[in-house]
Amino acid sequence: MQQKQVVMRSPLSMERLSELIGLIYDAAIDPSRWSVAIEEMRIALGFATAAIRLQALPSGEVLVNVTSNIPQPYVDQMNSYGAEVLELWGGMAVVGSLPMDRPAVLSQLNPDLDTTTNRYFVECGKPQGMIDSLALPLARDGRGLGSLAFSRHVGAAPINDLQIEAAQLLIPHLQRAATINRLLDMAAIARATFQTVLDTLTAPIFLTTADLQVVHANPAAHAIVAGGELLNIRNGVLVANVSAVSSALAVAVAQAARDEGALARKGLGVPVRWQDDSAGALHVLPLRPGRGSFDASVVAAVFVARADTPFVAPTALVAALFGLTPAEARVFEQIAVGRTVEETSEVLNIGRSTVRTHLLRLFEKTGARRQAELVQLAASLAAPLAGLA
Known part of the structure; x- marks a missing residue:
């Protein structure tokens, strides 16, 4: 047939x-x-x-x-x-x-x-x-x-x-x-519009503008803020208690506002860790005007999830946070797993002098002073992902 x-x-x-x-x-x-x-x-x-x-x-x-x-x-x-x-x-x-x-x-x-x-x-x-x-x-x-x-x-x-x-x-x-x-509660979503069911969901959700102004937060999201251990709303803006998390979140939401097609390059989620040492992620979902009955200024929904796989590599987060070029990101990825300049040169099939040039730029952009600090930077962002894959 x-x-x-x-x-x-x-x-x-x-x-x-x-x-x-x-x-x-x-x-x-x-x-x-x-x-x-x-x-x-x-x-x-x-x-x-x-x-x-x-x-x-x-x-x-x-x-x-x-x-x-x-x-x-x-x-x-x-x-x-x-x-x-x-x-x-x-x-x-x-x-x-x-x-x-x-x-x-x-x-x-x-x-x-x-x-x-x-x-x-x-x-x-x-x-x-x-x-x-x-x-x-x-x-x-x-x-x-x-x-x-x-x-x-x-x-x-x-x-x-x-x-x-x-x-x-x-x-x-x-x-x-x-x-x-x-x-999401899929059964509830199937029976109602997204906005009407927001407040009944157990998953914390924030609707934000491109500059992270909170337009709406469901009760679960307000509970997260009230707890004060992970996220806060300051002068109407959603911020994280960890500066690197705030920076990564701002990058993802701003990208959602500009070009949702490119958002994947910023990672599928920002890894976070609660005070009880449980891991999770902040997932950013682009929401363009006309999708659902949202305020026209809303560009993203930020979902807070515990112990979920965000499908994002620390390299992508670091590249987004510090504006790394693709070549710099590739070198960072090799250095972050402990490879030397010589080993990175062989793996990437580029000259050692080229690796050193990229390293100097990585140091300048990230504030690191030596390769060990780049490894520590990667570990600090990757730690919440351990055991989740």
Whole structure:
């Protein structure tokens, strides 16, 4: 059976990318919009079908389960093929080792796949004419498991680098949306608008302007402020008790106001630690005017989450905080894990003098005076993430 499909012949334009990201964030706060979001992504990337699934762990509650262009009889059968789908991708060990920042292509991951014996492929994939898949990771940790998969029709060209690269641009935004979905009471959101349900949520949420002026805070957020151990509102502005956290939060919210498409480069969340030594993150969700019944000045929702995976590397935070160039960030990342100038030179395939030049700029921008202090800087930002992956 031929499925309708649009073949992508050029990279996503910035306008199209921004549109898709906007749809993803719409779905983050209104799960009914996932059907529109994955349909548009499927068409833009040139695939025949799409399916997104997100489960909360350890409860196993299914938070999101939406498909695009898959006939209903097959949709009804899909949940019964869990083991067979896992087998297609090489088993749990293989799936668990896949990177969280890149798409996975079935034909590349399992080139010797025998499709004649796999029950899912025989009963569900082959009858629809599906021959290959590309999967994007949404969550894979102790609190959630999820992915978005696109399938290629047998009559279409093989999955190419252009599709993979375009899909990779969407991963950080999909992961942020999945994180927000896990924080929200999805059943309540499904019954009401985002704004009306804000005050009933247990997750602390602040709605802010581009300069972190708080327009609205739900009761849980006010409780955080009243406790005084993590966040405060001073002269109407949201600030953190740790200056580095405040700086990182300001960078993320300002970026959300300017260009939500670039927000991923600032990290998916700012790591924080409570006084009881429990870890968590501040997640920034861009909110452009017209999405929901928000005040026009509101550009972001800041969610406070305990013990969640923010999917952000300390290098990204340091680069955002201190304005590092991409080359400086790459050198910082190597130095931060304890590599010497010589080792960094070999790993990055650049001259030692170039590494030293970048180091001098890193010292100037961060205020560090030696490599050990750069390591300490990275450790101070990475510490809240320990044990959360």
